[in-house]
Amino acid sequence: MGSRGWAGVSLGVLVLAIGVVAWVRVPWAAPPAPRADQLAALQGLPAAAVARGREFHAALRPGSYGSLGLGLIVALVLGLTPIGARLVALAGRPFGGNWLAEALLGGFLLVIIGEVVTLPLAAWQEVILRRYGLSTQTWAGWTVDLLKGFAVGAVVGAIVLVGFFGVARLAPRTWWVYLGLGAAGLTVLMSFVYPVLVEPVFNRFTPMPAGALRDDLMGMAERDGVPVRDVLVADASRRTNALNAYVSGLGPTRRIVVYDTLLRDAPPAEVQAVVAHELGHAKEGDVFTGTAIGALGAAAAVCGLYLLGGWAGLLRRAGVDSIASPRAVGLLLALTAIASLVAMPLQNGLSRLIEARADHHALTVTGDPSTVETMEGRLGTGNLADVDPPRWEYLLFASHPSIVERMAAARAYARGER
Ligand SMILES: [Zn+2]
Helix, strand or coil, X not given: CCHHHHHHHHHHHHHXXXXXXXXXXXXXCCCCCCHHHHHHHHHHCCHHHHXXXXXXXXXXXXXXXXXXHHHHHHHHHHHCCCHHHHHHHHHHHHHCCCHHHHHHHHHHHHHHHHHHHHHHHHHHHHHHHXXXXXXXXXXXXXXXXXXXXXXXXXXXXXXXXXXXXXXXXXXXXXXXXXXHHHHHHHHHHHHHHHHHHHHHHHCCEEECCCCHHHHHHHHHHHHHXXXXXXXXXXXXXXXXXXXXXXXXXXHHHCEEEEEHHHHHHCCHHHHHHHHHHHHHHHHHCHHHXXXXXXXXXXXXXXXXXXXXXXXXXXXXXXXXXXXXXXXXHHHHHHHHHHHHHHHHHHHHHHHHHHHHHHHHHXXXXXCCHHHHHHHHHHHHHHXXXXXXXXXXXXXXXXXXXXXXXXHHHHHHHHCCCC
């Protein structure tokens, strides 16, 4: 069996492994709470807040879908026509067509084109966020965030570009083995270092001040059997009025973070319900599950790229002679864009199941479904969520169950049904 055969077998094994991890680690047998409960929960929310959330999302939609569509069109034009390859050659010309210059400058040029084209839509989104009082940023702050995002992207992008094309040059037949392992390794590494290297670029994190709430949260974590060194507070209010909390990191870098906005706007019992949800993620190792699926997916993508590299028609269309040459960076970006778009609804479907389990954890740990339901309602109205979104949008884009589903789950739990 040749290299292509092995790459095909590896791709099959990796896809199977993703299926196994998802099968074992994702809670499949938990359908959403009855629609009747959802409608009752919807009735219980202030009608004006529900309408405002719908209106806000209707205002955001043209920009968000426009940006998604435009980004995809740019990627396809640069990757599935010779335009991308020509631009990469142009970027490398002052350096005599050196591969490193083509990989880095060409790669950055194509990514920046995509960013610049969608930038006006991003600014429009920000205008809407401000109009509805969700964003607290100035344009200066917004621009600094944008530049910080580019800087982080440039560092990670440089590692990926130099690593990919460098290894592909050294091992023209077997690069998919090394790069598949490298992509998986980088995904795991990113999960570890993200909370300590990337998150502090955007926010300041301080340990929650000593007091009754902190004692209650730490006590709850201990009863729950989840070792938590500290609960960190992020200065999210510099950017947003949205309420949130999350778990990130793995092993020594694992942390539970709450937004300062949550502490400002929600009563302590609801903060506790939010942290109970996050403890659910920590207890079930959901960051590990996501990282494992991500790492296997990254390795599978590399095998897939290697196999697609044998498709002469595709290479001809992109104006390149090899998928592993820096001139093919546009083609790689286009294929990545298509793959992410296809993977998104699948990822979101898994995420919703995992989030529903964390919600259930919050119910069992607090034993207080009424507070959990009030908290979900506060997150919904406070964040201007579309609390009961259109079905198609939910299936494609929602990473969490809808607010009315989450409230309904608390109602069903209160009746002893779950
Ligand atoms: Zn969650």
